[in-house]
Amino acid sequence: MDDSTFTRRGSLVRLGGLVTGALGVAGWEAGSSGAGPAAVASGQVSCVLAPEQTEGPYYIPDELVRRNITEGRPGTPLTLRAFVVDASTCKAIKNAVVDIWHADASGVYSGFGAGSSSQTFMRGIQKTNAKGLALFRTVYPGWYPGRTVHIHVKVHLGGNVVHTGQLYFPDAVTDAAYRKAPYASRPTRSTRNANDAIYRNGGKKSLLSVRKSGSVHVATITMGVHRG
Ligand code: FE
Numbered sequence: 001m002d003d004s005t006f007t008r009r010g011s012l013v014r015l016g017g018l019v020t021g022a023l024g025v026a027g028w029e030a031g032s033s034g035a036g037p038a039a040v041a042s043g044q045v046s047c048v049l050a051p052e053q054t055e056g057p058y059y060i061p062d063e064l065v066r067r068n069i070t071e072g073r074p075g076t077p078l079t080l081r082a083f084v085v086d087a088s089t090c091k092a093i094k095n096a097v098v099d100i101w102h103a104d105a106s107g108v109y110s111g112f113g114a115g116s117s118s119q120t121f122m123r124g125i126q127k128t129n130a131k132g133l134a135l136f137r138t139v140y141p142g143w144y145p146g147r148t149v150h151i152h153v154k155v156h157l158g159g160n161v162v163h164t165g166q167l168y169f170p171d172a173v174t175d176a177a178y179r180k181a182p183y184a185s186r187p188t189r190s191t192r193n194a195n196d197a198i199y200r201n202g203g204k205k206s207l208l209s210v211r212k213s214g215s216v217h218v219a220t221i222t223m224g225v226h227r228g
Contacts, residue, residue: 047090050223051202053166055152058109060123063099068137069124074182075105075139077216080167080208082134084155087224092132096225097156099125100136105182107144140169140177140217143189148196149174155225163225168193168203173210177217 084096101123103109110119122141126134141149148168155163171192177183193199193207208219 047085047087047224048205048222049087050163050165050225051205052164053198053202053206055154055164056166058101058112059152059154060101060111063101063123063125064120065126066124067126067135069100069122070137070139071119071121073104073121073139075142076177076180076183078138078140079213079216079218080136080138080151081218081220082128082136082153082167083132083220083222084128084134085132085222085224087226090224092128092130093157093225093227094128094130094132096128096132096134096162097125098128098134099154099156100138100151102138102141102151103144105139105142106186107142140174140183142183142186143178143191145190148191148193148199149189150199153223155223157225157228160228162228163223165206165223166198166203167219167221168199168207169210169219170207173217 080100082098082100084093084098085091086093101109104122108116110116110121110123122138124136126136128134141151143149148171150169151167153163153165153167154161171194174189178186178189193203196203206221206223208221210217210219212218
């Protein structure tokens with residue numbers, strides 16, 4: 001795929017992110033013009049409460065605290081930028097614990113099944129910084145039967161789970177990623193966003209904004225949470 005194709009897709013994805021109501025990430029990062037409680041009160045800014053979605057059968061608590069969760073497994077490099085904001089004030093939340101897990105490029109979860117039950121790949125925990133950002137290095141998730149491509153997430157604050165959700169990829173981005181190794185050697189995925197029963201129940205609000213930076217996919221999400 002040429003870069004212009006991806007740029008055009010990226011623009012559409014970013015536009016989609018704005019339409020769903022979230023402020024552009026630049027606003028959070030700057031922490032200045034137009035953000036914060038005053039902007040909320042004036043109606044300039046509205047935060048989106050991240051939709052609650054099932055944790056599914058593959059959650060394992062107390063994962064490793066680490067940024068790179070791949071353990072050397074193959075796949076297209078993916079940087080996940082997960083911002084946590086207070087859904088009432090739109091302000092960044094520092095020291096939120098972001099807990100993610102997803103299938104590897106072949107569609108397998110660590111911790112389950114023959115050969116993977118004692119392993120921990122594609123699971124990890126990071127704390128948000130002052131900008132509310134938790135950063136992970138991983139690979140583009142593979143698919144497994146019956147589900148569209150996704151990353152599971154929990155957000156913990158002060159020892160309490162304040163959010164359980166799933167993060168999704170634009171189908172066109174996944175189609176392009178899956179045309180390359182190691183994804184291309186697998187059968188065509190069974191399920192896309194539109195026909196995933198869990199995605200259909202609010203998943204559009206958890207659609208990642210994805211752009212390419214060289215060979216790396218950079219996926220960004222802002223999750224609005226209530227403090228509990
Ligand atoms: Fe899953």
